[in-house]
Amino acid sequence: MRFPDPKFLHRPIYAMIASVVVLAVVGYVDWLTGPDLAFAQFYLLPVSLLAWYVGRRSGYAMAVACAVVWMYVDAVSTPQQHEALYWFWNALVRGVFFVMAVEVVVHWKNTGTRLAQMVDERTQELKAEIAQRVQAQASLQRLGAQISAAEEAERRRVAYEIHDAVSQMLSLVKINLEAAQSAAPTDPKRSHRLSDCAGMVDRLIQQTRTLTFDLHPAMLDDLGLVATLRRYSREFQERTGTDVEISEIGEPQPLPSSLNHYLFRATKELLNNAVKHGRAKEIVAAVHWESGGLRIVIDDDGSGFDSVEALAPQSRRGLGLPGIRERITTLGGEMQLDSRIGEGTRVILEVPLPVNAT
Numbered sequence: 001m002r003f004p005d006p007k008f009l010h011r012p013i014y015a016m017i018a019s020v021v022v023l024a025v026v027g028y029v030d031w032l033t034g035p036d037l038a039f040a041q042f043y044l045l046p047v048s049l050l051a052w053y054v055g056r057r058s059g060y061a062m063a064v065a066c067a068v069v070w071m072y073v074d075a076v077s078t079p080q081q082h083e084a085l086y087w088f089w090n091a092l093v094r095g096v097f098f099v100m101a102v103e104v105v106v107h108w109k110n111t112g113t114r115l116a117q118m119v120d121e122r123t124q125e126l127k128a129e130i131a132q133r134v135q136a137q138a139s140l141q142r143l144g145a146q147i148s149a150a151e152e153a154e155r156r157r158v159a160y161e162i163h164d165a166v167s168q169m170l171s172l173v174k175i176n177l178e179a180a181q182s183a184a185p186t187d188p189k190r191s192h193r194l195s196d197c198a199g200m201v202d203r204l205i206q207q208t209r210t211l212t213f214d215l216h217p218a219m220l221d222d223l224g225l226v227a228t229l230r231r232y233s234r235e236f237q238e239r240t241g242t243d244v245e246i247s248e249i250g251e252p253q254p255l256p257s258s259l260n261h262y263l264f265r266a267t268k269e270l271l272n273n274a275v276k277h278g279r280a281k282e283i284v285a286a287v288h289w290e291s292g293g294l295r296i297v298i299d300d301d302g303s304g305f306d307s308v309e310a311l312a313p314q315s316r317r318g319l320g321l322p323g324i325r326e327r328i329t330t331l332g333g334e335m336q337l338d339s340r341i342g343e344g345t346r347v348i349l350e351v352p353l354p355v356n357a358t
Contacts, residue, residue, distance in 0.1 A: 015053035019046040019062055027069045034077050040094075043070055047098045051105040059106065063098030067091045140330055147330070149258040158215055166208050173201050214268075220260050224252060226287050228264055233271070233285075240275050243282045250289030253353055259331065263296065263349065266324050270298050270347055273321075278302020278345060293333075296349040307339045324349075 023046040030042075043066045051059025071091040220228045226248045233244040255263070267285060274280040280302035288295040311322055325335040333351030 012054045012058075015050060016058070019050040022046040022049065023062070023066060023069060027073055030070070031073045031077055040070075043094075043098070044101050047101055048105045051102040052109055056102060056106045059102035060099060063095055063102055066098050067095035070094055137332075143330065149256075151258070171205060214265075217261075217264065220264055221257060225255065225260055225264060226252070229267060229285065229287070232264075232268060236271060242275050242280055244271065245282075245284045247284070247286045248289070249286060252289055253294075255294070256354060259351065262327065262331070263294070263351070266328070266349060267296060267298065269320075269324065274298070274300035274302050274345065278304065280344075293350060293352050298347045298349075299344065301344045304339045304341045304343045304345055306341065307337045311337065321347075 023043075026042045026045065030037075047059060047062050047066055050062040068091060071087050071094070074090065075087055217228050217232075219231065226246060230246045233246050236242070237244050271283055271285070274283050278300055280300035283298065283300045285299075286297045288297065311325065321335075321337065325337075328335045328349055328351060331351055333349065336348040336350070337345075338347075339345035
């Protein structure tokens, strides 16, 4: 609880005037009421007021003044006559009492001032630490963005090399095998072997296309995240037999290429985890476009797991849950995980969207 602190009393002249006025009022009331009523505690008001707002020396002066006024009021209002030593002794005792009150008040104020200074210093230190942490977090986010961009550039390069070199070479091999098969119709055994080779080459071509899509799906840059996820979900459903639903809520916004590709890979990994580890039969992924941010919510009806154990550092494997959380954090976002054994899993990925993202 804080007591009122009148601002005008911080000026010494006003504090002195107020103290004198209070002393005059207390002395006058003490004189009117006579010696039957005790007014000792009220004489502390001007002493404390001046000691608090002006200082120790002024408090001493007011202590002497209060002792003198009190002695005078007693002398005037007391009918009995006493020796001068009696009045002097009373004034001395009261003066010492008031001086002690000055010391208490000044010490109290100084203690409060030191505490306030310590609080201010600690507050400034905390502000500096917070600023450093914010700066470190911003640097970490920039580093994460740079790593993602470099990783995406390398994936793009490898995907193009696979497409331009391996896929085309396999296509030529397939054409040559088909031509050799047509040139040897009289040898059924050779024709059958050539047909088998052509089939294997065809499967290799399909696998390279899948690998190229996994490394760098070009349609992400052309059609966006949701369209690419929907295409992948159809292939995923045909391959695993798991029902996958992709929904979109809100107005789509442009994403940086590196962030776009990473969110696709993270979502793809979560879909694979739901089937591989949770044996899910139904998965629902919702992409929420929000003001300044993107949220992806993935729910599955799998067997669930211990979320604390799954996020432990020793559980990290490739794009596992700890790895996804760390990367999302470096991108300025966060990952939320809610899973219980036998109750399915919900994973939420939230990332901020840069202004004028391209």
